[in-house]
Amino acid sequence: xxxxxxxxxRFPRVTALDRLSLDIGPGVTGLVGANGxxxxxxxxxxxxxxxxxxxxxxxxxLDVATSxxxxxxxxxxxxEHDCLPPDVSATEFVVHMARMSGLPPTxxxxxxxxxxxxxxxxxxxxxxxxxxxxGMKQRVKLAQALVHDPELVLLDEPTxxxxxxxxxEMLGLIRRIHTDFGISVLVTSHLxxxxxxxxxxxxxxxGGSLLRSxxxxxxxxxxxxxAIEVTDSDEHPDGSAALHEKLxxxxxxxxxxxxxxxxxxxxxxxxxxxxEETYDLVRDTVAGLGLGLVRMEQRRHHIAxxxxxxxxxxxxxxxMEAQNR
Amino acid sequence: MSTxxxxxxPETTRIHNIGYxxxxxxxxxRAYVRRSLYVQSLRGAYGLGRSAKSKVLPMILLGLMVLPxxxxxxxxxxxxxxxxxxxxxxxxxxxxxxxxxxxxSQAPQSVSRDLRFKTVPLYFSRPLERVDYVLAKYGxxxxxxxxxxxxxxxxxxxxxxxxxxxxxxxxxxxAQALVSVALMSVLFAGIGLVLAALTPRRGFxxxxxxxxxxISSVAxxxxxxxxxxxxxxDVIKWFGLFSPxxxxxxxxxxxxxxxxxxxxxxxxxAGVGVLYLLVVLALIAGSYGILMRRYRKAxx
Numbered sequence: 001x002x003x004x005x006x007x008x009x010r011f012p013r014v015t016a017l018d019r020l021s022l023d024i025g026p027g028v029t030g031l032v033g034a035n036g037x038x039x040x041x042x043x044x045x046x047x048x049x050x051x052x053x054x055x056x057x058x059x060x061x062l063d064v065a066t067s068x069x070x071x072x073x074x075x076x077x078x079x080e081h082d083c084l085p086p087d088v089s090a091t092e093f094v095v096h097m098a099r100m101s102g103l104p105p106t107x108x109x110x111x112x113x114x115x116x117x118x119x120x121x122x123x124x125x126x127x128x129x130x131x132x133x134x135g136m137k138q139r140v141k142l143a144q145a146l147v148h149d150p151e152l153v154l155l156d157e158p159t160x161x162x163x164x165x166x167x168x169e170m171l172g173l174i175r176r177i178h179t180d181f182g183i184s185v186l187v188t189s190h191l192x193x194x195x196x197x198x199x200x201x202x203x204x205x206x207g208g209s210l211l212r213s214x215x216x217x218x219x220x221x222x223x224x225x226x227a228i229e230v231t232d233s234d235e236h237p238d239g240s241a242a243l244h245e246k247l248x249x250x251x252x253x254x255x256x257x258x259x260x261x262x263x264x265x266x267x268x269x270x271x272x273x274x275x276e277e278t279y280d281l282v283r284d285t286v287a288g289l290g291l292g293l294v295r296m297e298q299r300r301h302h303i304a305x306x307x308x309x310x311x312x313x314x315x316x317x318x319x320m321e322a323q324n325r
Numbered sequence: 326m327s328t329x330x331x332x333x334x335p336e337t338t339r340i341h342n343i344g345y346x347x348x349x350x351x352x353x354x355r356a357y358v359r360r361s362l363y364v365q366s367l368r369g370a371y372g373l374g375r376s377a378k379s380k381v382l383p384m385i386l387l388g389l390m391v392l393p394x395x396x397x398x399x400x401x402x403x404x405x406x407x408x409x410x411x412x413x414x415x416x417x418x419x420x421x422x423x424x425x426x427x428x429x430s431q432a433p434q435s436v437s438r439d440l441r442f443k444t445v446p447l448y449f450s451r452p453l454e455r456v457d458y459v460l461a462k463y464g465x466x467x468x469x470x471x472x473x474x475x476x477x478x479x480x481x482x483x484x485x486x487x488x489x490x491x492x493x494x495x496x497x498x499x500a501q502a503l504v505s506v507a508l509m510s511v512l513f514a515g516i517g518l519v520l521a522a523l524t525p526r527r528g529f530x531x532x533x534x535x536x537x538x539x540i541s542s543v544a545x546x547x548x549x550x551x552x553x554x555x556x557x558x559d560v561i562k563w564f565g566l567f568s569p570x571x572x573x574x575x576x577x578x579x580x581x582x583x584x585x586x587x588x589x590x591x592x593x594x595a596g597v598g599v600l601y602l603l604v605v606l607a608l609i610a611g612s613y614g615i616l617m618r619r620y621r622k623a624x625x
Binding site: 047049068069070072073075076077079081082083084085086087088092096097099100101102103104107111114118144148149180181182 | 344345346347348350351352353354355357358361362365374375376438439442443444446447448449450451452453454
């Protein structure tokens with residue numbers, strides 16, 4: 001879908017992309033990076049709107065330097081920022097945008113009705129966009145990127161500004177874009193955990209160069225972290241310590257001090273889960289000690305974790321080596 | 326999924342959830358996109374496809390442009406005049422304030438909306454290129470102005486023929502005036518769009534356009550009047566180069582058989598007229614160039 005070869009983009013004072021080489025296949029791909037990591041610059045180059053200083057890039061097999069217009073006909077783009085005029089209805093706006101993608105008038109209207117329904121806008125699509133909630137606006141932005149039935153959509157921070165429920169809905173929608181609509185997705189975010197749930201493949205860039213590129217399965221299986229909190233009992237006044245002792249004896253790897261500063265941090269144990277058996281082990285150990293298990297949950301990875309050298313390498317040697325460059 | 330209403334024929338009451346449908350139809354390239362944007366912008370300049378409120382002003386101004394023509398025609402027909410009481414070429418210049426007001430109200434809505442609400446990136450992430458966007462917007466604004474300026478001329482012409490005035494005379498007169506208003510529309514549209522595109526704030530755009538058109542034309546008129554008062558009639562024609570409306574006056578005086586509105590009718594002759602024409606063409610090319618530059622940065 002997307003291939004870049006030592007792609008560089010330099011501005012007078014900053015280097016936005018530094019010899020970035022990627023090969024992104026069909027499916028949902030997450031592009032993770034902190035603010036200023038070069039995500040938006042990459043998208044601009046992929047749309048053929050900004051020439052690269054060095055290197056080459058191809059989208060859907062078309063060279064971005066020469067076939068920008070042909071690429072943009074087959075690609076949808078959802079910007080990060082607000083881009084909707086408040087005084088027109090979603091239907092009017094998306095119909096116009098469909099025509100701007102080259103759809104004939106009748107097809108533009110039909111596709112607009114279909115697409116708005118698929119992103120979950122119903123009766124409200126006839127009202128002016130100015131009165132929409134953030135979640136609804138995000139859906140309109142998504143609809144205008146999908147209305148011409150592209151081969152690939154580039155979504156720039158689609159979950160920005162959404163509440164947790166809206167976030168989950170948007171992530172579900174992104175998943176459906178691939179599974180139900182058959183459209184490949186490149187979605188950017190600065191939250192790795194968010195993309196983990198949606199993407200088949202995750203690419204992490206930092207400072208304009210590739211930090212890591214691997215399938216989501218490798219990510220999660222290799223580094224699943226479990227957070228465990230237990231109650232104290234009369235027998236074991238410090239339940240956490242007792243459990244720590246037992247689990248250490250069972251040779252379970254611990255993350256130390258990762259959760260500093262969070263409420264109840266002292267009582268939460270973070271362990272490396274190597275597979276199903278770790279869950280059973282924890283359950284049995286807790287039961288054996290006669291403690292109450294308050295919670296056992298998978299910790300979502302934050303982007304920072306990938307950047308922390310120790311955390312990524314720990315307990316993940318075997319599959320990770322192959323993926324790291 | 327299907328539902329059935331009792332009593333109805335089952336095969337006619339099915340509701341299918343057909344899921345996502347691919348689009349296999351035609352994708353009409355850049356030329357179509359450019360044309361669609363042109364039509365949408367032109368309609369928008371008259372409030373069509375926009376809210377009822379936004380139709381009011383352009384329609385009132387169009388009415389103001391047409392009304393004098395209708396009155397002139399009515400009088401000419403009633404009095405069985407053999408000549409229209411005014412030249413075709415004088416009409417647009419006479420109503421120049423109305424044209425300026427129309428430009429000031431519609432040019433900003435055409436371009437600053439896209440800038441203000443950051444819709445521009447959505448256009449440029451589609452097949453059309455910067456040049457398509459600029460050409461469509463420029464073309465639409467010029468066409469909108471041409472409708473405003475040419476419609477009264479057409480009414481005058483129809484009225485003249487109705488009053489059985491000399492056909493050849495009238496046709497030549499209206500043809501010259503139509504060339505003049507076409508040039509005027511392109512020039513004014515360029516100036517208006519450049520000023521409007523400089524700021525995403527619509528209000529500033531409106532003020533800038535009215536200010537530029539009014540101040541330049543008033544200043545030129547005052548300076549020309551002073552020159553006339555001091556008996557230096559030969560410099561009058563040079564001052565006319567400094568405002569859009571006097572430029573058009575000069576061009577049509579030199580080439581299109583118009584009587585100049587300058588003091589003492591001291592419009593340019595064909596020699597100086599060439600300079601007038603060159604300045605007009607340079608302003609049009611300059612406006613286009615500035616618009617292209619403006620949207621280079623507005624990409625994403």
